[in-house]
Amino acid sequence: MNRRRLFAVFFSPLLAWGQAAAATFRGKLLAGQVLDSASGRIRLTGDEPTLGVLNDPRVIGLDLELTGQSRGPDALEIDPIHKKAMYALKDGKRLFVTYWCDICSIRTYTPGQCWCCQEQTELDLRERYE
Numbered sequence: 842m843n844r845r846r847l848f849a850v851f852f853s854p855l856l857a858w859g860q861a862a863a864a865t866f867r868g869k870l871l872a873g874q875v876l877d878s879a880s881g882r883i884r885l886t887g888d889e890p891t892l893g894v895l896n897d898p899r900v901i902g903l904d905l906e907l908t909g910q911s912r913g914p915d916a917l918e919i920d921p922i923h924k925k926a927m928y929a930l931k932d933g934k935r936l937f938v939t940y941w942c943d944i945c946s947i948r949t950y951t952p953g954q955c956w957c958c959q960e961q962t963e964l965d966l967r968e969r970y971e
């Protein structure tokens with residue numbers, strides 16, 4: 842192995858990481874925070890509300906569009922929840938992933954109990970964010 846090649850092997854991952862670029866992936870969400878995209882399996886990270894969505898059994902198995910920053914060739918850090926970086930792709934539509942409490946008419950963006958009545962919120966994929 843010559844010196845140039847050695848450089849490439851050791852430093853390309855670092856360079857790739859340093860050049861974290863905006864990226865959008867589409868694919869099917871698998872359990873364990875993995876997206877099965879056309880360019881291979883992408884490991885996903887993000888803030889706590891985002892991880893809540895990725896680990897929701899009702900969302901796992903759906904086709905999603907995710908936007909964030911590349912963290913290497915097979916990893917994506919999804920943008921923070923307030924940047925609306927996650928969509929479900931269904932029936933040719935791009936839908937926001939939201940959660941809804943029918944009792945209180947309160948909308949949230951990560952699964953869990955309603956902060957008002959403590960009931961579990963329902964997954965509500967919709968064209969409008971609010």
Ligand SMILES: [Zn+2]
Nearest residue numbers: 942945955958
């Ligand atoms: Zn409620």
